[in-house]
Amino acid sequence: MARRRQIYEGKAKILYEGPEPGTLIQYFKDDATAFNAQKKGTINGKGVLNNRISEHVFTLLGGIGIPTHFIRRLNMREQLIRQVEIVPIEVVVRNVVAGSLSKRLGIEEGTPLPRTIVEYYYKDDALGDPMVTDEHILAFGWANQEELHDMADMAIRVNDFLSGLFAGIGIRLVDFKLEFGRIWDNDYGRIILADEISPDGCRLWDIQSGEKLDKDRFRRDLGGEVEAYQEVARRLGLFPEGPDSAVLDLESHRKLRGK
Ligand code: TMP
Numbered sequence: 546m547a548r549r550r551q552i553y554e555g556k557a558k559i560l561y562e563g564p565e566p567g568t569l570i571q572y573f574k575d576d577a578t579a580f581n582a583q584k585k586g587t588i589n590g591k592g593v594l595n596n597r598i599s600e601h602v603f604t605l606l607g608g609i610g611i612p613t614h615f616i617r618r619l620n621m622r623e624q625l626i627r628q629v630e631i632v633p634i635e636v637v638v639r640n641v642v643a644g645s646l647s648k649r650l651g652i653e654e655g656t657p658l659p660r661t662i663v664e665y666y667y668k669d670d671a672l673g674d675p676m677v678t679d680e681h682i683l684a685f686g687w688a689n690q691e692e693l694h695d696m697a698d699m700a701i702r703v704n705d706f707l708s709g710l711f712a713g714i715g716i717r718l719v720d721f722k723l724e725f726g727r728i729w730d731n732d733y734g735r736i737i738l739a740d741e742i743s744p745d746g747c748r749l750w751d752i753q754s755g756e757k758l759d760k761d762r763f764r765r766d767l768g769g770e771v772e773a774y775q776e777v778a779r780r781l782g783l784f785p786e787g788p789d790s791a792v793l794d795l796e797s798h799r800k801l802r803g804k
Contacts, residue, residue: 556582557745569628579764581673586763593621594774595743597783600624602742609706611699612737614726629726629739632688635666635674636696638704639720643748663700695736696725711749714780716758719748744774
């Protein structure tokens with residue numbers, strides 16, 4: 546591929562200039578980080594799996610009318626996306642207590658929540674992505690009232706849809722993180738879903754066994770990360786698939802069972 550201009554490098558992805566104005570190429574790396582990059586590692590083949598899983602999920606969300614930055618997948622590790630101005634807020638949706646919510650409030654992991662909780666975190670690595678409220682978001686102008694409403698509304702719609710999608714393949718959608726971006730039509734900014742949806746930013750538990758099929762396997766040194774991501778892809782019906790199947794090896798989900 547011809548040399549391209551790199552626009553941005555994040556912890557798990559790189560953004561390159563796209564073929565047309567207003568587009569970017571999103572490249573999925575195998576790098577994994579946790580706890581604000583205090584823990585670093587590599588999950589072989591993760592980028593290929595996340596590219597494919599995110600393509601699938603964003604395509605389905607597009608189909609129910611959620612506007613997203615996804616245009617099309619280009620190859621094993623890259624997808625063409627619309628260039629957006631990222632809203633510096635991580636929107637976390639929770640159905641079951643886990644992770645930081647469990648720690649902060651001392652509630653046992655796995656406790657179902659009586660209603661879905663939406664939380665906001667300010668994207669700032671130096672500050673460790675602190676939790677903020679809508680008051681902070683409005684006061685500091687990270688998003689306006691209408692944008693905040695659109696993000697919360699889309700987050701709930703995404704949750705409803707994905708909870709059903711995953712339940713249908715025996716997976717409990719415990720929580721997940723979304724990022725949104727702004728696109729400009731003249732002077733009018735519109736909010737669309739951006740970033741990725743993959744086991745990197747979701748908690749996915751097998752409904753039967755409770756087994757973790759997400760990045761907590763890396764965060765908590767449980768092992769079997771690749772097999773877990775492959776299992777999610779397999780249940781979504783995403784492989785074997787052409788030349789990718791060297792990475793998406795059919796046998797490996799059995800290894801996960803054996804662990
Ligand atoms: P938490 O329990 O650590 O707050 O995470 C909630 C969800 O958000 C979990 O599915 C992982 C995801 N998440 C990210 O994708 N990136 C992050 O930086 C953090 C803190 C969480």
